[in-house]
Amino acid sequence: MSLHRRAFTKTLAALGVTAAAPALAQAKTIEVSMKNNPKAIFVPATVNCKVGDTVSWTNPGVITHSVTCDPAQAVDKGNVALPAGVAPFDSGNMEESATFTHTFAAKGTYKYFCKLHEAMGMVGTVVVS
Numbered sequence: 001m002s003l004h005r006r007a008f009t010k011t012l013a014a015l016g017v018t019a020a021a022p023a024l025a026q027a028k029t030i031e032v033s034m035k036n037n038p039k040a041i042f043v044p045a046t047v048n049c050k051v052g053d054t055v056s057w058t059n060p061g062v063i064t065h066s067v068t069c070d071p072a073q074a075v076d077k078g079n080v081a082l083p084a085g086v087a088p089f090d091s092g093n094m095e096e097s098a099t100f101t102h103t104f105a106a107k108g109t110y111k112y113f114c115k116l117h118e119a120m121g122m123v124g125t126v127v128v129s
Contacts, residue, residue, distance in 0.1 A: 060097065067100050
């Protein structure tokens, strides 16, 4: 900090004026719903978020679903993707009104599916930047 800037800052402080701290970026939560009409789908099917954001999936209906991002559980390996080094995750069976959240700590594309409705095309994507 230059001598002039330091003196100016001290003068402002003496007058009771302080510089505001820069706002910290706040993580956000993105909502995804599981729908059943006319077929089982995630809505929205693709979400974009930043590292540190959370996605919250909710099953409002009576049909059981899951949020599964685990290649070992996929019938079609093309329905799942994880960035290198990221551990798989799975909500387990989600009954009516159940909610599952996952916070994304690494950049990349995550493709996930419902293990009960994968064959029906119930897949989704999270793109983390």
